[in-house]
Amino acid sequence: MAEKGTGAQGVTALAEANAPVFETLVQMTLDTFERSGLDEETYLLARIAALVALDASAPSYLLNIGTAAEAGVPLEKIQGTLVAIAPVVGSARVVSAARSIGEAFELDISTQDE
Numbered sequence: 359m360a361e362k363g364t365g366a367q368g369v370t371a372l373a374e375a376n377a378p379v380f381e382t383l384v385q386m387t388l389d390t391f392e393r394s395g396l397d398e399e400t401y402l403l404a405r406i407a408a409l410v411a412l413d414a415s416a417p418s419y420l421l422n423i424g425t426a427a428e429a430g431v432p433l434e435k436i437q438g439t440l441v442a443i444a445p446v447v448g449s450a451r452v453v454s455a456a457r458s459i460g461e462a463f464e465l466d467i468s469t470q471d472e
Contacts, residue, residue, distance in 0.1 A: 409455070411451065
């Protein structure tokens with residue numbers, strides 16, 4: 359099985375591929391961070407919160423949570439972000455996010471009901 363790139367490594371790999379769409383996404387992300395005026399941790403947590411609100415796919419979580427981990431954002435802060443936004447986005451979005459995160463990082467999050 360091919361090794362997956364995560365976080366910044368994954369973004370770098372996408373940018374180095376001859377893939378103009380991914381190059382554009384990487385550049386947009388870099389530009390947005392610089393203009394946001396946020397520190398790196400807050401910026402990454404805000405992005406993760408937005409992914410939950412949008413019911414994002416597993417690869418989106420892989421890149422963003424991987425980047426957060428590489429930047430030293432503690433798992434507890436990511437979990438805290440999910441808890442903080444649950445009343446706004448709803449439990450269904452948070453559960454869907456947990457499944458996508460589990461899928462992205464190949465975690466077994468099955469329940470007894472399954």
